[in-house]
Amino acid sequence: MICAVGKLPHGKRNQITDVPGVRVGHTTIDDHAVHTGVSVILPPVRNPYTQPLTAACSVFNGFGKTLGLVQVEELGTLETPIALTNTLNVGKVHDALVSYMIRLCEADGLRLTSVNPIVCECNDSKLSDIARRPIGEKEVLAAIEQASSDFAEGAVGAGRGTVCYGMKGGIGSASRLMEIDGKTYTLGILVQSNYGASADFRPESLPESIAPSDQGSIILVAATDLPLSSRQLKRVLRRASVGMARLGSYIAHGSGEIAVGFTTAPRTACGSFESASFLKEELLNLPFRAIGECAEEAILKSMLLSAPDRTLEGKEIPSLASYRISEAQGKP
Secondary structure, eight states: OOOOOSSSOOOSSSSGGGSTTOEEEEEEEEETTEEEEEEEEEOSSSOTTTSOEEEEEEEEEEOSOOBSHHHHHHHOEEOSOEEEEEGGGHHHHHHHHHHHHHHHHHHTTOOOOOOOOEEEEEOOTTTSOGGGOOOOHHHHHHHHHTOBSSOOOBSOGGGTTOEETTEEOOEEEEEEEEEETTEEEEEEEEEEEEOOOGGGOSSSOOOTTTOOSOOEEEEEEEEEOSOOOHHHHHHHHHTHHHHHHHTTOOOOTTEEEEEEEEEOOOOEEETTEEEOOOOOGGGTHHHHHHHHHHHHHHHHHHHHTSOOEEOTTOOEEOOHHHHHHHHHTTOO
């Protein structure tokens, strides 16, 4: 159903969890008019506060309500799991991650006095009664506890109520393998897709009436085991916009497009100094290509793996898969 995108090979799962040690968990809520959730991406360290990873972020258009990106921009480190949810639940999910990190540090004999949770969002109010704000500590902890290397895509977790190019959006993921000096590295992406005007969608033209304007958001979370500095990682994250552009996005005024990512490559501490190996600048074209391909395929998967749905007002939201079948059969 999903056509291969690009030239690079993908990992075993073709998901962000092809990066060794990375795990993803969801909590999905379907309760009358509430269709929403939370998704959590966990780095491969038990306590990221005591073992922070190199991280970066890139804001293509800042029409979003994220928390934690200012410190990532300043320090270039990740010290908590990354959580995705809907717009009005950002504060509650942030609070839940704070509680989680306090307990995690207490178990390590550490008194936590400051922490920087990363929480990103898309607005799912077309399909869900967003003012109900059902995502709290219980839901976040459930997503963390059941996180694994094998996870569902489509209308699950933070993607349960999203819409992409007028079709049902959701959670999508993809990975690419990169060979450098005889060693294979992995780059993966997970997206929460909720943006795009239908007439702009490529490679297929969708009826403009489905979604006449480009409003919404997309969150792209990237992970890699390739040794990169925070500055290099930011450069790589910017190229996620290439995958969006290939599908027709021009990153509209009313949409929030944000990428955040981390590398699992280790750093070495020696006394007062820290050292790490970084990829040579002239070799960055390979991860640039990888993230563009990952972003394009992950967005397509988020749509193709989501079933048709309806808005709170009863308007039909088709899935891209069902729309393709109808078009092939000549149905309206």
